[in-house]
Amino acid sequence: MRPYPMLVGAAFVALPVHAQDISVSKEAYSTPERPYSPYVNDHYPQNVYFGDTHLHTAWSADAGMAGATLGPDEAYRVSRGEVIESQAGGPFKLLRPLDFVVVADHAENIGLSDYLLRGDPLVLQSDAGRRWAQMMKEGNGYNAFIEWVDGNGRAEDQIDNPDMMSSVWERVVENA
Amino acid sequence: MRLHAFFLGIAVSAVHMTPSPAQVTTDAGTISPEKIERFFNQPGYSPYAGRKFPTLPLWGEQHLHTSWSPDAFAAGTRVGPDEALRYAKGAEIASSTGQPVRLSRPYDWIVVADHSDSLGVISNVYDGDPALLADPVLKKWHDGMKEGGAAASAVVMEMITLQGEGKLPKAVTDKDTQFDMWRRMTEIVESHNQPGTFSALIGYEWTSNYGGGNNLHRNVIYRDGKAVADLVRPLTTFDTELPNELWDWMANFEDKTGSRLLAVPHNGNLSNGLMFATETPDGKPIDAEWAMKRARFEPLYEVTQSKGTSEQHPSLAPADEFADFEIWDKGNLNVVPKEPGMIEREYAREALKRGLKLEGELGTSPFKFGLLGSTDDHTGISSAEENNFFGKFPASEPGPERSTGNAFDFEGRTVKDWQLGASGLTAVWATENTRAAIWDAMKRKEVYGTTGPRIFVRFFGGWDFVPEDALGRNPGTVGYGKGVPMGGDLPPAPDGTAAPTFLAAALKDPYSGNLDRIQIVKGWLDATGETREKIFDIAWSGDRAPDANGKLPPVGDTVDVENATWTNTIGAPELIAVWSDPEFDPSLKAFYYARVIEIPTPRWTAYDAAYFEDADFAEDATMKVTERAYTSPIWYTPGE
Numbered sequence: 001m002r003p004y005p006m007l008v009g010a011a012f013v014a015l016p017v018h019a020q021d022i023s024v025s026k027e028a029y030s031t032p033e034r035p036y037s038p039y040v041n042d043h044y045p046q047n048v049y050f051g052d053t054h055l056h057t058a059w060s061a062d063a064g065m066a067g068a069t070l071g072p073d074e075a076y077r078v079s080r081g082e083v084i085e086s087q088a089g090g091p092f093k094l095l096r097p098l099d100f101v102v103v104a105d106h107a108e109n110i111g112l113s114d115y116l117l118r119g120d121p122l123v124l125q126s127d128a129g130r131r132w133a134q135m136m137k138e139g140n141g142y143n144a145f146i147e148w149v150d151g152n153g154r155a156e157d158q159i160d161n162p163d164m165m166s167s168v169w170e171r172v173v174e175n176a
Numbered sequence: 177m178r179l180h181a182f183f184l185g186i187a188v189s190a191v192h193m194t195p196s197p198a199q200v201t202t203d204a205g206t207i208s209p210e211k212i213e214r215f216f217n218q219p220g221y222s223p224y225a226g227r228k229f230p231t232l233p234l235w236g237e238q239h240l241h242t243s244w245s246p247d248a249f250a251a252g253t254r255v256g257p258d259e260a261l262r263y264a265k266g267a268e269i270a271s272s273t274g275q276p277v278r279l280s281r282p283y284d285w286i287v288v289a290d291h292s293d294s295l296g297v298i299s300n301v302y303d304g305d306p307a308l309l310a311d312p313v314l315k316k317w318h319d320g321m322k323e324g325g326a327a328a329s330a331v332v333m334e335m336i337t338l339q340g341e342g343k344l345p346k347a348v349t350d351k352d353t354q355f356d357m358w359r360r361m362t363e364i365v366e367s368h369n370q371p372g373t374f375s376a377l378i379g380y381e382w383t384s385n386y387g388g389g390n391n392l393h394r395n396v397i398y399r400d401g402k403a404v405a406d407l408v409r410p411l412t413t414f415d416t417e418l419p420n421e422l423w424d425w426m427a428n429f430e431d432k433t434g435s436r437l438l439a440v441p442h443n444g445n446l447s448n449g450l451m452f453a454t455e456t457p458d459g460k461p462i463d464a465e466w467a468m469k470r471a472r473f474e475p476l477y478e479v480t481q482s483k484g485t486s487e488q489h490p491s492l493a494p495a496d497e498f499a500d501f502e503i504w505d506k507g508n509l510n511v512v513p514k515e516p517g518m519i520e521r522e523y524a525r526e527a528l529k530r531g532l533k534l535e536g537e538l539g540t541s542p543f544k545f546g547l548l549g550s551t552d553d554h555t556g557i558s559s560a561e562e563n564n565f566f567g568k569f570p571a572s573e574p575g576p577e578r579s580t581g582n583a584f585d586f587e588g589r590t591v592k593d594w595q596l597g598a599s600g601l602t603a604v605w606a607t608e609n610t611r612a613a614i615w616d617a618m619k620r621k622e623v624y625g626t627t628g629p630r631i632f633v634r635f636f637g638g639w640d641f642v643p644e645d646a647l648g649r650n651p652g653t654v655g656y657g658k659g660v661p662m663g664g665d666l667p668p669a670p671d672g673t674a675a676p677t678f679l680a681a682a683l684k685d686p687y688s689g690n691l692d693r694i695q696i697v698k699g700w701l702d703a704t705g706e707t708r709e710k711i712f713d714i715a716w717s718g719d720r721a722p723d724a725n726g727k728l729p730p731v732g733d734t735v736d737v738e739n740a741t742w743t744n745t746i747g748a749p750e751l752i753a754v755w756s757d758p759e760f761d762p763s764l765k766a767f768y769y770a771r772v773i774e775i776p777t778p779r780w781t782a783y784d785a786a787y788f789e790d791a792d793f794a795e796d797a798t799m800k801v802t803e804r805a806y807t808s809p810i811w812y813t814p815g816e
Contacts, residue, residue, distance in 0.1 A: 038564055
């Protein structure tokens with residue numbers, strides 16, 4: 001390593017001597033004037049933007065199956081400063097809107113509760129889906145949640161439907 | 177409800193363990209009425225849900241001229257309304273002298289208020305409008321201005337000469353041409369209006385120099401958009417120079433369109449005693465009808481701008497150590513010197529006080545106005561920042577020339593360029609950023625003016641504010657809950673209350689100096705019918721204690737004039753206090769407004785001296801400034 005910087009150093013020193021194609025005298029070189037207005041030509045960031053990169057909605061199965069009802073749409077609206085009705089604590093509003101938000105729902109069975117509640121044909125293709133949808137309809141969503149948690153704890157995809165995954169993901173992108 | 181909270185409480189941990197219903201026994205907690213009560217006046221847990229009051233001041237100004245004002249164009253301004261509006265929204269533009277310029281932060285709203293007299297004519301002659309060039313004189317002006325140099329100067333001289341002889345080309349004063357220009361102007365303004373983000377309000381300046389240079393100017397501000405504004409031709413001084421006839425025109429506009437207008441007068445300091453006189457300019461005593469019209473159409477007054485600050489003249493308030501601020505008292509717009517008695521009718525505080533008296537005589541105070549600030553810059557560039565001041569005319573754009581130049585020169589009576597102020601700005605407490613919401617806030621006087629910095633100020637009056645109300649982080653919630661905001665009237669005193677109480681809070685502009693103090697300026701009518709005033713320091717930085725006479729020591733001074741720098745090592749970033757009037761007499765009319773004072777910072781002149789090697793300021797040129805904010809007052813009227 002040591003010889004290398006020395007060579008570079010030598011090249012710099014040599015440059016004014018050999019670079020006869022461009023000759024700029026010290027007098028002719030002018031530094032661009034600093035404009036009077038201190039805010040022109042500012043190429044660095046001027047503002048700090050506040051946001052949340054980690055927000056879950058009912059589309060996260062651990063939230064939605066556990067009773068959370070507010071989905072990505074409500075999450076985006078509340079992030080933009082709108083008043084929404086929370087699940088349990090009455091109306092909610094931020095002091096100031098966020099500048100950005102990442103709705104980062106869990107990938108595992110993303111959108112599950114939404115598909116179950118709507119009885120979407122995609123989710124009803126699986127045994128677990130049909131059973132949970134029925135349980136939720138009968139007011140027994142809590143046990144569906146427990147079943148889902150149990151399987152999820154064993155890293156088991158109880159829905160296992162690639163069509164549903166891509167369908168949900170399209171809607172996630174659309175929601176954003 | 178309970179069930180949901182319960183489920184959410186276990187969801188996170190349940191994911192990673194094998195649960196059984198027996199384990200789920202904890203309760204996530206309930207919300208009891210007792211817990212809700214600590215969020216004063218709120219409908220639920222979230223303190224911000226259901227909140228209808230304004231939560232952020234919207235920054236802007238209502239007095240910017242562009243090249244469409246003939247005097248600006250003649251002085252060299254080439255920035256038109258379109259570029260002026262782009263600049264106000266934060267874009268970088270080139271000034272008329274070719275210098276790049278940009279605001280530190282965009283505005284939320286603006287009113288381009290070009291003079292209605294000959295609006296846009298000269299600018300459009302320059303641009304080669306074929307209809308205008310049909311006139312041979314205007315064609316000659318076009319060619320001369322395009323040629324530049326001596327030919328262009330000759331055009332300006334000819335304009336002035338022909339105006340003096342009353343021989344201007346017809347188009348310059350033609351009503352149809354003016355109306356056509358107006359519709360083009362409103363089209364440009366309309367194109368920049370973005371509800372929710374940026375409000376481009378429609379307006380114009382009616383520019384009466386009654387009797388020769390006596391400033392009776394008013395900015396007329398429209399609540400609605402182009403479709404309505406285009407229905408009636410704006411008033412010019414070719415129509416009338418009397419303010420009451422402007423109000424008649426406004427009433428007619430409102431009757432005809434169902435829309436709303438308000439007018440903002442400015443530069444009483446240059447009116448040579450006419451702005452707040454108790455006679456009309458043509459010498460008639462003002463009467464009840466005159467007072468009612470003025471109160472209806474002129475809810476605000478522009479207290480600070482580039483041609484001086486008109487809050488209070490130091491000679492009228494010897495006890496006010498901050499009154500001597502950017503004072504222009506040499507004469508009127510033609511620098512015709514003042515005579516004794518004129519200054520008493522030129523300054524806002526004096527007028528507010530006289531208003532209390534006139535209310536008794538006429539039934540209405542004609543001078544019951546709120547306060548705001550604007551620039552009156554004629555460059556198309558609204559600049560109220562000391563380190564970014566682009567002058568009033570192109571001749572006072574940045575350059576060493578403005579260290580010695582004259583802003584006004586009438587027959588040898590001069591005002592220097594260095595006396596121009598980098599001022600002012602308006603904050604509007606509006607519920608949303610739309611023309612209508614901003615206009616409505618102006619109408620109810622829930623606005624305040626600053627000399628440039630974006631200092632946040634809340635000011636509320638009521639009967640039961642207590643010191644603890646100053647401890648929270650939401651003065652607005654407490655303020656609106658218990659009182660009225662700036663611009664309002666105190667409700668009648670409830671039984672058993674001794675004196676009105678006020679909640680005042682101020683937060684510094686991060687780009688500007690720390691805060692020295694919050695003051696409350698009180699004006700009242702005493703038992704003998706005389707007007708009185710007193711200033712109370714209610715919150716200040718550091719551990720200063722008032723002396724035996726109640727005088728608070730100065731905050732100090734960190735300004736390095738040579739380098740145009742200062743440090744925020746003195747002062748406070750925020751101040752808040754509840755204050756009760758210790759001298760209150762329930763039988764006497766009074767008003768109260770807050771004044772927030774910054775620590776000393778470098779004035780634009782200091783930035784110039786540091787930037788331009790060739791700057792040559794006179795010894796007496798001021799190099800420091802104590803920026804400030806003036807809120808609109810809150811009034812007290814004794815019950816019957």
